[in-house]
Amino acid sequence: MKRTGFTMIELIFVIVILGILAAVAIPKLAATRDDAKxxxxxxxxxxxxxDVLANYTATGDLNVSSAAEWAKMTNVKSPEIVYTENTATIxxxxxxxxxxxxCVTIVYDATTGELTTTASDMTANSxxxxxxxxxxxxxxxxTKVVKVSGSRVVY
Numbered sequence: 293m294k295r296t297g298f299t300m301i302e303l304i305f306v307i308v309i310l311g312i313l314a315a316v317a318i319p320k321l322a323a324t325r326d327d328a329k330x331x332x333x334x335x336x337x338x339x340x341x342x343d344v345l346a347n348y349t350a351t352g353d354l355n356v357s358s359a360a361e362w363a364k365m366t367n368v369k370s371p372e373i374v375y376t377e378n379t380a381t382i383x384x385x386x387x388x389x390x391x392x393x394x395c396v397t398i399v400y401d402a403t404t405g406e407l408t409t410t411a412s413d414m415t416a417n418s419x420x421x422x423x424x425x426x427x428x429x430x431x432x433x434x435t436k437v438v439k440v441s442g443s444r445v446v447y
Contacts, residue, residue: 329419330423334426337398337427341407341438343365344356344407347366357378358377359375380399381394381396393412395423396410404439407437408435409436410435411432
């Protein structure tokens with residue numbers, strides 16, 4: 293009588309190989325998810341600055357005195373971004389975590405006409421560090437200032 297099927301040894305080998313593949317693939321998938329979040333948030337930061345400067349160029353006025361004014365100037369809406377008065381705060385907000393860390397702040401100072409983008413705590417987590425490095429910051433509290441005055445925008 294001839295039996296067909298797999299032996300116990302063959303099944304164990306298949307299970308071991310699947311376990312090794314899973315051990316390699318799962319960290320790669322997690323890193324890919326973090327990279328996608330970093331790219332999205334960094335793009336949002338750059339888009340906010342571009343939208344605000346485009347609005348200034350078009351209207352000659354940069355009024356970001358409220359969240360509503362920010363909303364008029366930019367269509368960037370995300371749970372990671374909080375607009376208040378003259379500040380946009382971009383965090384690493386995660387729907388599963390209670391603590392969201394401010395990664396980047398964008399502040400407009402009406403007296404000097406400066407739109408300042410500042411890196412926050414880069415050591416808080418890998419998301420904040422990735423966002424700030426993608427934007428071009430190397431250290432915490434590093435700033436990029438854009439001066440808007442008259443009909444000019446100076447980087």
